[in-house]
Amino acid sequence: MTGSSSLPDLIHRTARQDQAAFAELYRQAAPQLFGIALRISSRREIAEDILQESFVAVWVKAADFDPQRGSAMAWLVSIVRNNAIDYTRRRAARPEGRAVADAETLLAAVPAADRTEGRAEARALQRCLDQLEAMPRRAVTLAYVYGLTRDELAEQLRVPVGTVKSWIRRSLERLQRCLDG
Numbered sequence: 001m002t003g004s005s006s007l008p009d010l011i012h013r014t015a016r017q018d019q020a021a022f023a024e025l026y027r028q029a030a031p032q033l034f035g036i037a038l039r040i041s042s043r044r045e046i047a048e049d050i051l052q053e054s055f056v057a058v059w060v061k062a063a064d065f066d067p068q069r070g071s072a073m074a075w076l077v078s079i080v081r082n083n084a085i086d087y088t089r090r091r092a093a094r095p096e097g098r099a100v101a102d103a104e105t106l107l108a109a110v111p112a113a114d115r116t117e118g119r120a121e122a123r124a125l126q127r128c129l130d131q132l133e134a135m136p137r138r139a140v141t142l143a144y145v146y147g148l149t150r151d152e153l154a155e156q157l158r159v160p161v162g163t164v165k166s167w168i169r170r171s172l173e174r175l176q177r178c179l180d181g
Contacts, residue, residue: 007072128178
């Protein structure tokens with residue numbers, strides 16, 4: 001097994017239960033995927049759990065990968081992202097975390113030194129996020145929490161790139177007005 005195997009090939013071989021291909025897939029993709037999980041969760045131990053759950057899902061769902069629908073890395077990132085979202089939802093389902101989970105997730109992307117207001121800021125941000133329509137709110141969250149590009153957002157949300165740009169621009173303006181007011 002060499003490091004030159006392509007991700008799509010490794011995923012297809014993983015679908016056939018090839019453990020060596022799965023190990024190589026992990027070796028090649030895990031560092032980048034861990035970085036994404038860490039950026040979303042902001043805690044190393046949670047990111048490790050998300051990554052582990054994600055690779056279990058890759059092992060189980062490898063046969064579902066279709067290179068015609070997108071790149072191998074985009075498919076892997078979507079699994080990590082979905083696991084991270086599931087983690088956030090589980091956390092939000094707890095009564096003590098539900099009200100501010102989305103805002104805290106957004107604030108987690110802000111450097112700790114800039115988070116002086118803590119939970120009060122999270123509540124204010126959540127209040128403002130709740131005023132956005134569902135799709136624009138999702139676009140903002142995916143862009144600023146999960147780091148998706150405008151093109152990735154368009155693909156994920158199945159809308160034109162121009163729509164994504166408009167949603168984000170208008171949503172950021174509305175959030176700014178809401179937070180300032």
